[in-house]
Amino acid sequence: MTQKMAGTGRRGAANQRADAQRNRAKILAATVTAIRKNPDASLSDIAAEAGTGRQTLYGHFRTRPELIDAALADSIERGEEVLSQVPLDGDPVEAFQRLVASSWVLVDRSRALLAAAQKELPATRIREMHEKAEARMRGLLERGQNEGAFRSDLPVSWLLTTTHVVMNGAAEEVRADRLDPEDAPWFIDAILLPAFTSPAQPGQPR
Amino acid sequence: MTQKMAGTGRRGAANQRADAQRNRAKILAATVTAIRKNPDASLSDIAAEAGTGRQTLYGHFRTRPELIDAALADSIERGEEVLSQVPLDGDPVEAFQRLVASSWVLVDRSRALLAAAQKELPATRIREMHEKAEARMRGLLERGQNEGAFRSDLPVSWLLTTTHVVMNGAAEEVRADRLDPEDAPWFIDAILLPAFTSPAQPGQPR
DNA sequence: ACCAACTCATACGTGCATGTCTGACTTGTA
DNA sequence: TACAAGTCAGACATGCACGTATGAGTTGGT
Numbered sequence: 001m002t003q004k005m006a007g008t009g010r011r012g013a014a015n016q017r018a019d020a021q022r023n024r025a026k027i028l029a030a031t032v033t034a035i036r037k038n039p040d041a042s043l044s045d046i047a048a049e050a051g052t053g054r055q056t057l058y059g060h061f062r063t064r065p066e067l068i069d070a071a072l073a074d075s076i077e078r079g080e081e082v083l084s085q086v087p088l089d090g091d092p093v094e095a096f097q098r099l100v101a102s103s104w105v106l107v108d109r110s111r112a113l114l115a116a117a118q119k120e121l122p123a124t125r126i127r128e129m130h131e132k133a134e135a136r137m138r139g140l141l142e143r144g145q146n147e148g149a150f151r152s153d154l155p156v157s158w159l160l161t162t163t164h165v166v167m168n169g170a171a172e173e174v175r176a177d178r179l180d181p182e183d184a185p186w187f188i189d190a191i192l193l194p195a196f197t198s199p200a201q202p203g204q205p206r
Numbered sequence: 207m208t209q210k211m212a213g214t215g216r217r218g219a220a221n222q223r224a225d226a227q228r229n230r231a232k233i234l235a236a237t238v239t240a241i242r243k244n245p246d247a248s249l250s251d252i253a254a255e256a257g258t259g260r261q262t263l264y265g266h267f268r269t270r271p272e273l274i275d276a277a278l279a280d281s282i283e284r285g286e287e288v289l290s291q292v293p294l295d296g297d298p299v300e301a302f303q304r305l306v307a308s309s310w311v312l313v314d315r316s317r318a319l320l321a322a323a324q325k326e327l328p329a330t331r332i333r334e335m336h337e338k339a340e341a342r343m344r345g346l347l348e349r350g351q352n353e354g355a356f357r358s359d360l361p362v363s364w365l366l367t368t369t370h371v372v373m374n375g376a377a378e379e380v381r382a383d384r385l386d387p388e389d390a391p392w393f394i395d396a397i398l399l400p401a402f403t404s405p406a407q408p409g410q411p412r
Numbered sequence: 413a414c415c416a417a418c419t420c421a422t423a424c425g426t427g428c429a430t431g432t433c434t435g436a437c438t439t440g441t442a
Numbered sequence: 443t444a445c446a447a448g449t450c451a452g453a454c455a456t457g458c459a460c461g462t463a464t465g466a467g468t469t470g471g472t
């Protein structure tokens with residue numbers, strides 16, 4: 001809702017017809033769902049999913065990477081609207097739980113798109129888009145470490161990776177019908193909290 | 207070295223020339239490395255990586271799925287030779303550490319191939335190939351639960367998934383040069399052991 | 413040394429996805 | 443209502459990967 005430079009696709013760009021804006025949104029949404037069904041979905045598939053002609057799609061996005069980029073950027077922007085509302089102050093552990101619970105849903109929704117993007121977009125671009133979200137989580141983990149709530153014998157980057165990876169694992173299990181989406185946040189916490197709050201641990205401290 | 211029914215590729219099948227066997231092996235190995243470099247490697251790429259002509263490849267494997275299948279089966283078979291040597295008795299936690307340390311290397315080596323296989327092979331086939339390895343790990347986790355070494359408030363399937371997922375995460379970090387391969391097993395244990403051995407935990411027990 | 417097994421270059425056919433173009437048609441908007 | 447903006451079907455060019463020949467040349471085994 002803020003910057004909306006709209007630069008990506010259309011000809012003139014600035015003045016879009018209401019009609020066109022709706023189609024653009026439909027295509028963006030369809031990209032997510034189509035790629036979720038089939039990670040290698042073609043532009044035809046996506047256009048079909050959106051209920052629009054292939055030509056219309058090309059009218060909005062000149063190339064495939066451009067579409068993927070726009071779809072991912074859109075997803076992330078919507079995610080930001082949710083994540084930025086999560087209160088991060090107070091007990092780091094509780095804040096972490098809140099943030100994970102909110103993030104989980106987003107990850108579950110757009111991880112297929114992310115995977116597709118990793119194939120077609122430069123890694124730097126993807127990092128750039130995730131910047132805010134990553135900084136938020138990293139900041140919280142760091143604070144947790146400083147306050148002694150999270151263990152400090154592991155680098156924040158590894159805690160971050162672990163968090164991502166476990167959320168993705170849960171998403172996979174849900175997709176394979178081996179896990180109820182409702183239970184996912186609890187399962188994730190059940191792994192991450194003890195893993196992150198544990199003291200130095202018996203294993204060799206190196 | 208045991209069953210080797212050789213049925214997959216060649217014409218006569220039973221009697222292979224020494225020459226041909228070597229090429230077959232080279233191609234299998236090249237498949238792993240080529241796909242690791244580029245998950246979408248074409249058969250040309252793989253043949254080139256193997257230092258052989260594309261036609262030779264087709265002489266051994268009639269179709270792409272057949273090649274992928276053979277390469278994955280081969281990788282897993284080699285893995286089995288290692289994993290079957292790991293002693294699983296004694297303290298479950300220590301056994302788990304041993305098994306993870308050995309598995310990790312294998313996962314790191316062939317996870318790209320696995321991903322490719324998931325696209326081209328029926329899921330049942332992949333499960334079938336992983337049967338032994340999965341049963342081994344599952345059995346150990348179950349024993350650990352029964353003996354009270356691992357927590358029992360989470361299903362074994364979720365412990366299993368978590369293990370996979372964390373090992374894969376470590377592999378990704380290594381690939382991105384953010385983690386030293388030497389440290390990986392320790393990082394993995396540092397997450398999994400507290401996560402698996404922790405008692406009921408403060409969080410809502412449901 | 414001989415024959416079969418194998419390799420490999422070249423070439424061909426096919427299917428599919430991307431991206432471009434054209435022209436007729438519909439729909440917003442001023 | 444008139445015009446620009448947008449939609450959409452159809453056709454076309456291109457490139458790539460797969461899979462299938464064919465034939466001449468090598469190489470292994472006996």
